[in-house]
Amino acid sequence: MKLRQIDKALYRAKQRKVAIIFCSIFLVLGMSFAALLRDWAGNPEGSNMAVNLAGVIIGLVITGGIYALVGGKPYFDEIRYAWNLKRQVLKIQNKKHIWKEKVEQGDQTAATVMAFYYAGVTQLQFLENNEFGQKEMEDERSEFEGRCSVHNLTHDADNFSIDMLL
Missing domain, CATH: 1.10.287 (Helix Hairpins)
Incomplete structure (x- = not known):
């Protein structure tokens, strides 16, 4: 995705x-x-x-x-996209502690997954006018980017693939 x-x-x-x-x-x-x-x-x-x-x-x-x-009609594209994004973000969130540990170990795949997670949550918060926890998410994202810098990991959400979650 x-x-x-x-x-x-x-x-x-x-x-x-x-x-x-x-x-x-x-x-x-x-x-x-x-x-x-x-x-x-x-x-x-x-x-x-x-x-x-x-x-x-x-x-x-x-x-x-x-x-x-x-539901498969083009009219529903934006709704389907947001629904699928929520599902992917929740899959990552359910194992977020594991992904964070892997980032600490220098795992590039984990850095990509977490970059997608932070970008996805930010986009969902924007789309749904949800400002609750936005500051904490920004702080957590900055901390994540700092860890990526320490381990020389790229944090590009565009490289994410659903296959990385398997």
Whole structure:
């Protein structure tokens, strides 16, 4: 995965629009199927929780199917990119302590992975207007770059490949 620049305003507008549309679809389908199942198989004098839950689950499955059909369209490129970037950043974060140790040992692959991690987190924070922890991340990144200098490692996020995480 390569980092790429995407328009923040466009990303946020598409993200909101897609969320509202798919939440609305889920709401309508879930409520409709719950009502239909209640009329068809519900107990007029007792609890219909299982029937309502079945209707909601059917609505969720259909909504997921609709997303699976349209999610590959070019309109969703920015959303898919941010989603995949989050997944890669989280994979690295889950083993961040190991990657940091490898950087201390002078491992160039670890330096590349950590460079991608810091660049990815910074980009995600920017895209989502998330300033929480930004100062700490900048300090941590500066410390990382200092360690790379000590070990003569390059820290270029463009050299990152998903294969490095295996």
